[in-house]
Amino acid sequence: MGMIKVTIDGIEIEVEEGTTILNAARQVGGKIVPPAMCYYSSLKGSGGKCRTCLVRVAAGSTKDPRPMPKLVASCSTPVMDGMIVENTSNQEVLDARKSIVEMLLINHPLDCPVCDQAGECSLQDLGYEHGLAKTRYEFKRRTFENTDIGEHVKLHMNRCILCYRCVYTADQISEGRCHGVIGRGDHAEISTYLEKSIDNDFSGNVIDVCPVGALTDRTFRFKSRVWFTNPMNISRKCENPKCCGKAVAWMSENNILRITARKDENNEVKEFICNTCRFEKKEITDWTVEGPRHIERNSVISQNHYELKPKHNFKVLENTAKQ
Numbered sequence: 001m002g003m004i005k006v007t008i009d010g011i012e013i014e015v016e017e018g019t020t021i022l023n024a025a026r027q028v029g030g031k032i033v034p035p036a037m038c039y040y041s042s043l044k045g046s047g048g049k050c051r052t053c054l055v056r057v058a059a060g061s062t063k064d065p066r067p068m069p070k071l072v073a074s075c076s077t078p079v080m081d082g083m084i085v086e087n088t089s090n091q092e093v094l095d096a097r098k099s100i101v102e103m104l105l106i107n108h109p110l111d112c113p114v115c116d117q118a119g120e121c122s123l124q125d126l127g128y129e130h131g132l133a134k135t136r137y138e139f140k141r142r143t144f145e146n147t148d149i150g151e152h153v154k155l156h157m158n159r160c161i162l163c164y165r166c167v168y169t170a171d172q173i174s175e176g177r178c179h180g181v182i183g184r185g186d187h188a189e190i191s192t193y194l195e196k197s198i199d200n201d202f203s204g205n206v207i208d209v210c211p212v213g214a215l216t217d218r219t220f221r222f223k224s225r226v227w228f229t230n231p232m233n234i235s236r237k238c239e240n241p242k243c244c245g246k247a248v249a250w251m252s253e254n255n256i257l258r259i260t261a262r263k264d265e266n267n268e269v270k271e272f273i274c275n276t277c278r279f280e281k282k283e284i285t286d287w288t289v290e291g292p293r294h295i296e297r298n299s300v301i302s303q304n305h306y307e308l309k310p311k312h313n314f315k316v317l318e319n320t321a322k323q
C-alpha cells in the first residue's frame with residue numbers, strides 16, 4: 001500500500017492509504033486526536049454511532065480540493081492524498097462536539113460521585129471539556145432499574161450511551177453472545193435475551209470496553225475511587241489459550257481491589273483477559289508483578305503520582321513495563 005499525505009490541524013503526516021482520519025490523528029497523538037466513544041480499534045464494525053469524532057474536511061484531496069459540505073465522522077472516513085482536516089482548530093467542530101455531549105447527557109445521569117467509572121470515564125472527560133453547566137432538556141428522562149447481568153457484571157442502563165462496544169465485544173471475543181440492543185430509537189436498551197445472564201469465559205471484557213459506567217465490575221463496586229488505587233502491571237501464565245495473561249492490578253496497599261486488561265493511551269484494550277484472571281486471581285501471589293503501570297491517558301486517573309511513591313512492600317521483578 002502506498003503512503004499519502006494528510007494535514008490535520010496544521011500538522012502534515014504521511015500515512016498508509018486506507019487509514020481513517022481518526023487513526024491518522026492517533027499516529028500524531030495529543031490534542032489533535034478527536035474523541036471517540038463508540039469506535040474501538042480492536043473491534044470490527046465499531047464506530048459511526050456516537051458522532052463525537054466529527055471533524056471538518058477543509059480540502060478533500062489534491063485532485064479535488066473542495067471542502068466536504070458537512071462535518072464527517074473521522075472514525076469511518078478514510079484520508080485522501082492532500083486532504084486537509086480541521087479538528088480543534090475549527091469552531092464549528094467544537095460547537096458540534098458540545099451539542100453531541102449535550103445530547104449524550106440527556107439521559108445519562110451526572111452521578112459521577114457514586115459511579116465506579118468516575119475518574120476513568122470518557123463521557124466525564126468529554127463533559128468536563130465540552131459540557132454545559134445546565135441542561136436545556138425539559139422532558140421526562142428514560143430511567144431503568146439496575147440489573148445484575150451475570151455473576152460478575154452490573155448493568156446501569158441509565159448510564160448507557162448505546163455505543164454498541166459491549167455487543168461487538170461479546171460477538172467477537174466470546175462464544176454464544178446472549179445480550180444485545182433491543183428496541184429502537186428512544187426505546188433502545190442493552191439487555192440480556194429472555195432473562196439470560198452473561199456467563200462465558202470472556203464476559204468481563206464488556207466492563208473494560210464500556211466508555212461510561214453502564215457496565216461495572218460487581219467485585220469492585222464501591223470499594224474505592226480509582227484515583228486512590230495504585231495500578232501495577234501483573235502477568236501470569238494462563239491456561240486459557242485465548243487469554244493474554246497480562247493485566248493491571250488496582251491495589252490498595254498489598255490488596256488487589258480489581259483486575260482489568262491493559263489499556264493504551266487511547267483507552268483501548270488490545271489484548272483481552274479471561275474471567276479467571278479478572279475475577280478469581282485476586283491474591284498478589286497469583287501473579288508476577290512487573291512494576292507500576294504508567295497511565296498515558298489524559299483524565300482524572302492520571303493525576304495520581306503513584307509512580308513516584310509506590311505503597312506496596314512486595315518485590316518488584318521488573319520496573320520497565322510502560323504499557
Ligand code: SF4
Pocket residue numbers: 159160161162163164165166167190209210211212214215
Ligand atoms: S453498556 Fe456500555 S458498552 Fe454497552 S452499549 Fe451501553 S455504553 Fe456502550
